[in-house]
Amino acid sequence: MTEIFNSTVLENLTSPSLVQVTKNVFATQSQLNVLEKLWAAWYAYMQNDTLATGLMFFLTHELWYFGRCLPWYIIDKTPYFRKWKLQPNYIPSDKEQWECLKAVLRDHLWLEAAPIWTFHPLCKSLGIKVTVPFPALHTMLWQWALFFVLEDMWHYWAHRLFHYGVFYKYIHKKHHRYAAPFGLSAEYAHPLEVVSLGAGTVGFPILYAFITHDLHLFTITCWVIFRLLQAVDSHAGYDFPWSLHHFLPFWAGAEHHDRHHHYFIGNYASSFRWWDFVMDTEAGPIKKAEREGRKKSKISAKNE
Numbered sequence: 001m002t003e004i005f006n007s008t009v010l011e012n013l014t015s016p017s018l019v020q021v022t023k024n025v026f027a028t029q030s031q032l033n034v035l036e037k038l039w040a041a042w043y044a045y046m047q048n049d050t051l052a053t054g055l056m057f058f059l060t061h062e063l064w065y066f067g068r069c070l071p072w073y074i075i076d077k078t079p080y081f082r083k084w085k086l087q088p089n090y091i092p093s094d095k096e097q098w099e100c101l102k103a104v105l106r107d108h109l110w111l112e113a114a115p116i117w118t119f120h121p122l123c124k125s126l127g128i129k130v131t132v133p134f135p136a137l138h139t140m141l142w143q144w145a146l147f148f149v150l151e152d153m154w155h156y157w158a159h160r161l162f163h164y165g166v167f168y169k170y171i172h173k174k175h176h177r178y179a180a181p182f183g184l185s186a187e188y189a190h191p192l193e194v195v196s197l198g199a200g201t202v203g204f205p206i207l208y209a210f211i212t213h214d215l216h217l218f219t220i221t222c223w224v225i226f227r228l229l230q231a232v233d234s235h236a237g238y239d240f241p242w243s244l245h246h247f248l249p250f251w252a253g254a255e256h257h258d259r260h261h262h263y264f265i266g267n268y269a270s271s272f273r274w275w276d277f278v279m280d281t282e283a284g285p286i287k288k289a290e291r292e293g294r295k296k297s298k299i300s301a302k303n304e
């Protein structure tokens with residue numbers, strides 16, 4: 001049974017289709033906005049909250065991830081955009097993209113099979129709301145901002161750890177197969193890396209709900225979408241004049257992460273530039289030379 005609605009939206013319908021349920025919700029629930037109506041129709045149609053949440057999360061992941069990769073694939077195929085490619089001598093071949101797509105999809109299917117059935121019970125036990133209406137926009141905005149900041153911190157330190165010895169050799173090396181990344185390669189990684197870096201995306205909302213008992217599943221769903229877009233875009237390999245970091249200088253973007261793949265050392269954070277700046281781990285020959293210069297002047301100052 002669904003928590004979202006009583007049976008009014010399903011009245012007079014035997015084996016209703018998703019379209020029929022959606023029409024009924026739109027006809028009877030005028031107090032809700034469009035997204036709330038669609039959300040409610042999905043749960044009313046499914047009549048099984050566990051499966052509704054699990055499938056929604058799985059489908060959200062697949063549609064937004066591969067949906068976002070498609071324009072990048074087209075851009076890679078279009079010579080006009082080459083002038084903004086960060087590593088213009090390397091354009092991924094169809095074979096590489098296809099191999100990468102198959103590997104990522106295969107990992108998604110087996111890694112996400114269990115959460116399809118377990119995520120909703122976990123939400124329930126943490127008091128995460130699934131009902132409509134959704135929380136106020138300003139509430140969701142600051143929660144998204146908080147999750148972005150926390151995830152970035154987690155990603156920075158976990159990613160730095162993945163560059164040490166055995167962690168790199170047996171886990172993170174797979175993700176560094178592409179020195180010039182492309183959109184689809186964002187989630188091309190060892191399953192242990194997917195799980196541990198993914199913990200920064202889903203772990204903080206879970207912790208937040210555990211502490212506050214005040215979080216909505218819609219807020220988490222949007223956050224996961226934003227994080228997917230950030231991950232795919234940062235691997236896309238293009239720096240346009242309209243790329244976000246030109247307007248928000250602390251935003252990382254592709255220009256930041258592409259250099260991580262190219263130079264291998266530095267630029268470990270995901271969304272923002274502040275951790276690499278503060279910890280002096282910015283990537284690239286200029287930053288490396290600056291770092292070495294600072295070290296040398298420190299040593300000579302000591303010896304004086």
Ligand SMILES: [Zn+2]
Pocket residue numbers: 159163172176260
């Ligand atoms: Zn790395």
Ligand SMILES: [Zn+2]
Pocket residue numbers: 175181186235257261
């Ligand atoms: Zn990467």
